[in-house]
Amino acid sequence: MGKADFLTPKAIANRIKSKGLQKLRWYCQMCQKQCRDENGFKCRCLSESHQRQLLLASENPEQFMDYFSEEFRNEFLELLSRRFGTKRVHNNIVYNEYISHREHVHMNATQWETLTDFTKWLGREGLCKVDETPKGWYIQYIDRDPETIKRQQELEKKKKQDLDDEERTAKFIEEQVRRGKGEAEPETPVFTELNRESEEEKIAFNLGKAASTSGAAASKSSSLSSNALKSAISSGAVKRKDPVQTQAKEKKKKSALDEIMEMEEQKKKTERTDFWLQPEIVVKIVTKKLGDRYYKKKAVVKEVLDRYTAIAKLVDSGDKLRLDQTHLETVIPAPGKKILILNGEYKGNYGVLDSINEKRFSATIIIDSGPLKGRKVEELPYEDFSKVA
CATH class of the missing domain: 1.10.10.2030 (DNA/RNA-binding protein Kin17, conserved domain)
Known part of the structure; x- marks a missing residue:
């Protein structure tokens, strides 16, 4: 029915x-x-x-x-x-x-x-x-997300930097004002008692000269104070630099060669892992516990549930199975076909299979994507790469 x-x-x-x-x-x-x-x-x-x-x-x-x-x-x-x-x-x-x-x-x-x-x-x-x-x-x-913690630390760092800049500016202005006031202040006059040594000596007061002298001294001190302020401000403006500009100068734009060199160093530091499953690669079922119907059959990895388990779709029948990494092995395509490197220092790069060394159980790969395009990788083990669906 x-x-x-x-x-x-x-x-x-x-x-x-x-x-x-x-x-x-x-x-x-x-x-x-x-x-x-x-x-x-x-x-x-x-x-x-x-x-x-x-x-x-x-x-x-x-x-x-x-x-x-x-x-x-x-x-x-x-x-x-x-x-x-x-x-x-x-x-x-x-x-x-x-x-x-x-x-x-x-x-x-x-x-x-x-x-x-x-x-x-x-x-x-x-x-x-x-x-x-x-x-x-x-x-x-309890939010312990690294990005959230990093964002909070950056905000605190920015607030602290703003406060430091404001305190530094305030101290600088206060110092300049203090210096200006110190130079502008006239000398404190000293008052003495009028004593006449002899009765015949006459006492004379030269008020005009004293006034002119005091006026000249005041004008001279004011001009000195203004000049000192101008020089201090100009020197401060020359010495003080914008931190944003200095950071922008320090952070120069990296060239393509520098980026490639950095990527090379990171790749060299990459250690081998005990998991290699990746989506859209062709694998072969090597366990006999599922019966002869699925033994030695090829499948395409559709989804990686965790590092060691994947959902694979059989190429022939289209059945979907949940399989462990130990039940699968990589598939070596014919020369000229596209592959994906699954482990080692070139992990994640796509390439083309150039040749196979059956005695050493390895192959020669030519990377055809990314900044390492054109690089020839020799003696790559069979288990470190697989055919791309």
């Missing part, structure tokens, strides 16, 4: 039933499949794809549980930080909003049995501030 047409009542009813959340006991986290009733869930458990996922999970169950726990924690904290920020909120409110998304990771697949256990764990790990009240548990997100 074929499927119902798109506009038939049965098809419309099926679409209406599939909307919204379904019962948790009829959800398979391994297959990420939600069933509508008990019969559908039973058929799912007896299906071939479900049995394959159980075989993969039985090899290392802790790895799958850790992966689901990490996904649940990351998505929960992301929703908490994006939706509520650093506000104090009830944990059940955040959880209800989280599970409203149909494709969320269910808690029964993680290491935490209840929401209270998960909340207590967040408090012990220092990811959130938690407190228990008669109304339940409340959580408050």
Whole structure:
């Protein structure tokens, strides 16, 4: 019996039933499949794809549980930080909003049995501030994002720099005013008692000369003070430099050669890693636990779930499988085909396969993208590159 047409009542009813959340006991986290009733869930458990996922999970169950726990924690904290920020909120409110998304990771697949256990764990790990009240548990997100911390440090540094500039300017002006006042102040007159040595001596007061002398001294001192201020201001203007201009001069524009040299140094410092999966590369399935149907078959990596697990689509049948890195190996294309370097100092560069050395299990690659375009890399091991889909 074929499927119902798109506009038939049965098809419309099926679409209406599939909307919204379904019962948790009829959800398979391994297959990420939600069933509508008990019969559908039973058929799912007896299906071939479900049995394959159980075989993969039985090899290392802790790895799958850790992966689901990490996904649940990351998505929960992301929703908490994006939706509520650093506000104090009830944990059940955040959880209800989280599970409203149909494709969320269910808690029964993680290491935490209840929401209270998960909340207590967040408090012990220092990811959130938690407190228990008669109304339940409340959580408050602690923002430890490196970008946020760096932004706060830059703001504090800028404020400190502005304050230093203002204090420096104020001290300079105060110094110049003090120096100007010091030069402009006349000498303090000394008063002496009028004593006549002899009675015949006459006392004479030369007021005009004294006034002219004092006026000349005042004009001279004022001219000196004004000249001193002008010279001090001019010298200060010459000595004082704009920090923005000096920084702009220091930060010269780097040439293409300098950028290439820096990239070379960074590449040399790059250490080899134990993970190599990348999207859109061709791989070969080398495990026999999935049966002869998939053994030695080629697939294209569509998504890398974590560093060691990927979702691959078979080239022949189009089936999608969740596979571990240990179940896969790289594919060596024919000379002239495009490849992607997966490990080593040239990791992430695309190139063209030039030749193959079967005795040394290595190949010669010519990089055809980026600043290292045209570089010839020799003796590159087979496991360090793979064919590009």
